[in-house]
Amino acid sequence: xxxxxxxxxxxxxxxxxxxxxxxxxxxxxxxxxxxxxxxxxxxxxxxxxxxxxxxxxxxxxxxxxxxxxxxxxxxxxxxxxxxxxxxxxxxxxxxxxxxxxxxxxxxxxxxxxxxxxxxxxxxxxxxxxxxxxxxxxxxxxxxxxxxxxxxxxxxxxxxxxxxxxxxxxxxxxxxxxxxxxxxxxxxxxxxxxxxxxxxxxxxxxxxxxxxxxxxxxxxxxxxxxxxxxxxxxxxxxxxxxxxxxxxxxxxxxxxxxxxxxxxxxxxxxxxxxxxxxxxxxxxxxxxxxxxxxxxxxxxxxxxxxxxxxxxxxxxxxxxxxxxxxxxxxxxxxxxxxxxxxxxxxxxxxxxxxxxxxxxxxxxxxxxxxxxxxxxxxxxxxxxxxxxxxxx
Numbered sequence: 593x594x595x596x597x598x599x600x601x602x603x604x605x606x607x608x609x610x611x612x613x614x615x616x617x618x619x620x621x622x623x624x625x626x627x628x629x630x631x632x633x634x635x636x637x638x639x640x641x642x643x644x645x646x647x648x649x650x651x652x653x654x655x656x657x658x659x660x661x662x663x664x665x666x667x668x669x670x671x672x673x674x675x676x677x678x679x680x681x682x683x684x685x686x687x688x689x690x691x692x693x694x695x696x697x698x699x700x701x702x703x704x705x706x707x708x709x710x711x712x713x714x715x716x717x718x719x720x721x722x723x724x725x726x727x728x729x730x731x732x733x734x735x736x737x738x739x740x741x742x743x744x745x746x747x748x749x750x751x752x753x754x755x756x757x758x759x760x761x762x763x764x765x766x767x768x769x770x771x772x773x774x775x776x777x778x779x780x781x782x783x784x785x786x787x788x789x790x791x792x793x794x795x796x797x798x799x800x801x802x803x804x805x806x807x808x809x810x811x812x813x814x815x816x817x818x819x820x821x822x823x824x825x826x827x828x829x830x831x832x833x834x835x836x837x838x839x840x841x842x843x844x845x846x847x848x849x850x851x852x853x854x855x856x857x858x859x860x861x862x863x864x865x866x867x868x869x870x871x872x873x874x875x876x877x878x879x880x881x882x883x884x885x886x887x888x889x890x891x892x893x894x895x896x897x898x899x900x901x902x903x904x905x906x907x908x909x910x911x912x913x914x915x916x917x918x919x920x921x922x923x924x925x926x927x928x929x930x931x932x933x934x935x936x937x938x939x940x941x942x943x944x945x946x947x948x949x950x951x952x953x954x955x956x957x958x959x960x961x962x963x964x965x966x967x968x969x970x971x972x973x974x975x976x977x978x979x980x981x982x983x
Contacts, residue, residue: 593676594656594676594677594682595664597664598658598664598673601657602657602658606643606647606657609643611647613748613749616745616983617630623645623713624711625711626708626712627711627712627729627734628712628713628733629714629729629733629734629735630642630714630736631718631737631738632718632737632738632739632869633718633868634812634869635740635789635801635804636738636741636789636869637738637790638688639688640790642657642713642715645713646686649684653683654682654684655683655686656673656682656684657688658685658686659687659688659689660688660689660690661688661689661692665693670693670696670700671702674703674707677710684711684712685712686713687700687714687715688714688715689716691716691719691816697728697729700712700714700733701732704729717808717812718737718867718868719813719816719817719867739869739918739922740869740894741783741787741788741789742919742922742981743780743977744757744980744981744983746779746787746788747773747779750787751779753773753779754772755772755773756981757983758982759982760920760923760937760939760982763978763979764939766968766969766970766974766975770967774967776967776977777965777967783895783980784896784911784915785899786896786899788894788918789801801896805897808868808870809831809865811824812868813865813868814827817860826851826852826853827861827864827865830861830862830865831865831871833847834871834892835901839874839889839890840889841889844858844859866893869894871890871891871892871893872917872918873887873889874887874889874890874891874926874927874928874934876928877927885927888928889928891913891917891918892914893918894915895918898914908964909944909945912943912944912964912976915976915979915980916943919979919980919982919983920936920979922983923983924937931953932953932959938958940958942961942962943964943976944961944962944963945963945964945965946964946965950972950973960972961973961974962974962979963975963976964976964977
């Protein structure tokens with residue numbers, strides 16, 4: 593029989609979960625798969641999304657939601673719980689915070705192989721899909737990555753303003769309907785400061801965000817990349833270097849000297865930080881995070897983090913580029929431009945303020961100026977805020 597400690601915990605969490613607003617990722621996940629992993633940075637709402645899914649499918653499945661970081665698993669194993677659950681007719685097992693469980697991949701593989709009728713969904717940090725666990729789940733698990741709130745999602749979650757998702761082509765063609773949002777700029781400024789993380793609704797936002805940064809750099813990455821504690825502290829110093837200079841073109845030799853590490857390890861450090869939601873890296877070729885494309889610029893991951901680090905007040909240009917890259921990368925393959933700021937497919941984008949000229953895209957086919965501080969676009973000029981409606 594399933595321990596009441598587990599069922600009580602699940603029922604308490606479900607009772608606290610609202611269906612008023614559901615994140616963009618819910619509709620893109622194939623929940624019918626036998627093994628699904630939902631990964632992403634700390635604080636973006638992975639656990640809430642899973643609980644919402646359980647609520648919406650309650651009548652169709654026998655579900656159990658557990659947290660792998662709970663004290664219960666100091667004396668019990670996931671495999672034991674899964675075995676008892678299946679014997680009682682369980683069909684869907686949801687495991688939250690799986691990265692907190694030692695040798696998690698071994699037991700998940702064991703559960704998957706032993707119970708072919710059981711559906712398993714787990715959540716974890718986004719560094720998990722970079723690390724090869726002791727058991728290879730690559731042929732079994734389908735991983736989905738979840739990012740923070742888009743500007744569109746922020747409007748709905750915080751202000752109950754509902755806008756549709758627009759395609760990149762629609763945004764570039766200035767087809768965004770302003771009837772439900774006639775003056776977007778004040779709300780856009782709010783979003784840039786505290787709209788990327790759902791937990792900003794809970795108060796003490798800067799303190800919570802600082803905890804996210806500290807735990808990610810000094811605990812999460814070192815633990816799952818088998819780094820020492822001292823290396824974790826070096827990641828914090830590396831983040832400070834990025835923050836002071838971003839966006840910047842990494843000079844691995846000078847950074848290695850400053851940190852006292854080998855130049856050869858820095859690309860891995862940057863990659864871990866990127867996957868963990870601390871930075872973004874703009875490359876010169878397509879192909880995703882494992883691309884061989886050369887890194888042209890390194891950004892702080894999102895504008896909320898820029899404000900928390902005290903950067904946004906001093907460099908508005910960096911803030912604009914960070915927002916553009918942060919929002920477009922979720923649905924587009926974004927690369928650097930040889931003549932301007934960004935390239936997405938056939939489009940070239942130059943990002944700036946409302947007085948930005950079109951000199952840099954003169955003669956560039958499908959070149960566009962992305963301007964901040966304007967409500968509506970015209971011709972080849974597109975408002976910056978509208979790129980927050982892509983997901």
